Amino acid sequence: MKERLRSNNSDIELVRQFKNGEISGYNEIVRKYQQQVYWIIRRIIQDHDETDDITQEVFIKVYTALKDFREESNLFTWLYRIATNFALNHVKKIKVKSTVSLELVTEQIESKDKQTDEILDEDRKRKILEAAIETLPPQQRAVFNMRYYDELPYDEISDMLGKSVGGIKANYFHAVKKIGEYVKSNL
Amino acid sequence: MIKKKYNIEEIKQLMPDYVIGRLGTDEKEIVEKAMGSSPELKTLFDEISGAIGFLNNVKVKEPEKQYWVNLLPKIHERIERQEEAGFSWSKVAAFWKIAVPVAAVILIAIIYFTVINRQSGPTITEDKKELKKTDSVKEGLNMDLLKKEIVKDSKETEKQENENKLQQHRKLELNKKQLAKVKEEPTEKKKAQENKEELASENLEELVRSTSRVFEPLSEESAFIGGAGGFDDETEDELNRLSDNEQETLIKELKNSNL
Numbered sequence: 538m539k540e541r542l543r544s545n546n547s548d549i550e551l552v553r554q555f556k557n558g559e560i561s562g563y564n565e566i567v568r569k570y571q572q573q574v575y576w577i578i579r580r581i582i583q584d585h586d587e588t589d590d591i592t593q594e595v596f597i598k599v600y601t602a603l604k605d606f607r608e609e610s611n612l613f614t615w616l617y618r619i620a621t622n623f624a625l626n627h628v629k630k631i632k633v634k635s636t637v638s639l640e641l642v643t644e645q646i647e648s649k650d651k652q653t654d655e656i657l658d659e660d661r662k663r664k665i666l667e668a669a670i671e672t673l674p675p676q677q678r679a680v681f682n683m684r685y686y687d688e689l690p691y692d693e694i695s696d697m698l699g700k701s702v703g704g705i706k707a708n709y710f711h712a713v714k715k716i717g718e719y720v721k722s723n724l
Numbered sequence: 725m726i727k728k729k730y731n732i733e734e735i736k737q738l739m740p741d742y743v744i745g746r747l748g749t750d751e752k753e754i755v756e757k758a759m760g761s762s763p764e765l766k767t768l769f770d771e772i773s774g775a776i777g778f779l780n781n782v783k784v785k786e787p788e789k790q791y792w793v794n795l796l797p798k799i800h801e802r803i804e805r806q807e808e809a810g811f812s813w814s815k816v817a818a819f820w821k822i823a824v825p826v827a828a829v830i831l832i833a834i835i836y837f838t839v840i841n842r843q844s845g846p847t848i849t850e851d852k853k854e855l856k857k858t859d860s861v862k863e864g865l866n867m868d869l870l871k872k873e874i875v876k877d878s879k880e881t882e883k884q885e886n887e888n889k890l891q892q893h894r895k896l897e898l899n900k901k902q903l904a905k906v907k908e909e910p911t912e913k914k915k916a917q918e919n920k921e922e923l924a925s926e927n928l929e930e931l932v933r934s935t936s937r938v939f940e941p942l943s944e945e946s947a948f949i950g951g952a953g954g955f956d957d958e959t960e961d962e963l964n965r966l967s968d969n970e971q972e973t974l975i976k977e978l979k980n981s982n983l
Contacts, residue, residue, distance in 0.1 A: 567796050575787070575795075585787060589795075596799045597806070662782045685744075685779065710737040717775025724778070 548612035580682040581624040669719040681712035
């Protein structure tokens with residue numbers, strides 16, 4: 538997930554193919570970046586089905602806007618920006634999901650009789666993490682994902698979100714601190 | 725190279741990257757040095773370490789591999805459905821790019837001409853009504869003034885004419901008077917002349933009388949009135965036959981004839 542393929546020269550070639558009417562250029566772009574785009578959205582939205590829907594919308598948007606894409610720009614950065622905006626807009630539209638309480642997580646886990654402790658533990662941690670991330674405001678959530686999971690530099694995050702570097706650093710610090718506090722209180 | 729100085733808040737913000745191991749050498753030293761002298765930073769370090777450790781150990785449930793295979797076809801299906809329905813974001817965008825400015829221009833034109841028509845029609849705004857009223861009042865006043873002026877002019881003309889007539893009449897009268905005066909003047913002059921003449925004639929009469937008296941004793945001798953020889957006998961006899969009045973009249977005539 539942390540790998541980002543930034544082969545700009547090949548990206549430009551794919552874009553040119555699409556602009557010349559070759560649909561294969563677009564298909565190749567989707568195959569190349571679908572996982573990154575999916576996880577960018579998934580870490581913000583948390584739910585797989587909703588992430589699937591938003592991912593498709595992102596690539597439909599890419600299909601309509603690719604003919605106007607300026608080749609001097611970085612394709613992945615452009616995709617990243619679209620995916621983040623779509624995800625954040627989706628989060629703002631729907632109400633923030635109520636915090637998944639530890640009791641509910643425990644209840645769900647205990648009902649699965651055949652699962653091993655390790656698996657249960659993994660599942661439980663995942664749920665706690667999802668719940669912890671859902672407590673973050675949309676911007677902190679996006680900054681956390683970009684910095685922790687995608688390892689983007691602060692200036693690039695600042696450019697994508699249109700915020701100052703100092704503000705981005707503060708967002709990241711507070712996001713990690715809140716996740717730590719939530720996990721500590723629910724683990 | 726001047727090292728940037730960090731305050732306590734900035735050092736706190738470096739902590740997650742310090743825990744993960746993403747700080748540069750200089751920043752790493754700054755954090756470690758600050759932690760050595762701050763219990764607060766030490767506590768914070770422990771908290772952040774716990775969070776990052778948890779994050780690193782959570783395995784995110786990934787979608788099944790088939791999901792990635794099916795994603796592209798699903799995307800194409802949706803694209804085709806949108807194109808069949810005649811809907812596409814690019815069409816919508818193109819439509820709005822043209823429609824919105826055109827609609828705005830049409831709306832502005834409608835509003836503009838509606839307002840203009842209302843201004844020229846019967847329904848006029850209050851301000852325009854006031855202006856129109858003021859204008860009409862002014863016009864009426866102007867008309868009245870004009871009429872008055874015309875009347876005044878005609879009156880003045882009439883007056884002037886009357887004055888002219890009067891003046892003419894006065895002139896005429898004056899002329900008459902002058903004429904009369906002139907007529908009278910010769911009479912007066914004549915009178916004056918006559919008076920003079922009368923005086924002269926009286927003197928002459930006196931002279932005559934005195935002369936006649938002088939020549940009476942010398943009646944035998946020729947009277948010397950009128951010259952060296954005086955009247956002749958016939959003239960003297962004639963004179964003696966006349967009355968005094970007749971004598972005076974004759975004497976005047978004689979004077980007037982400049983004899």
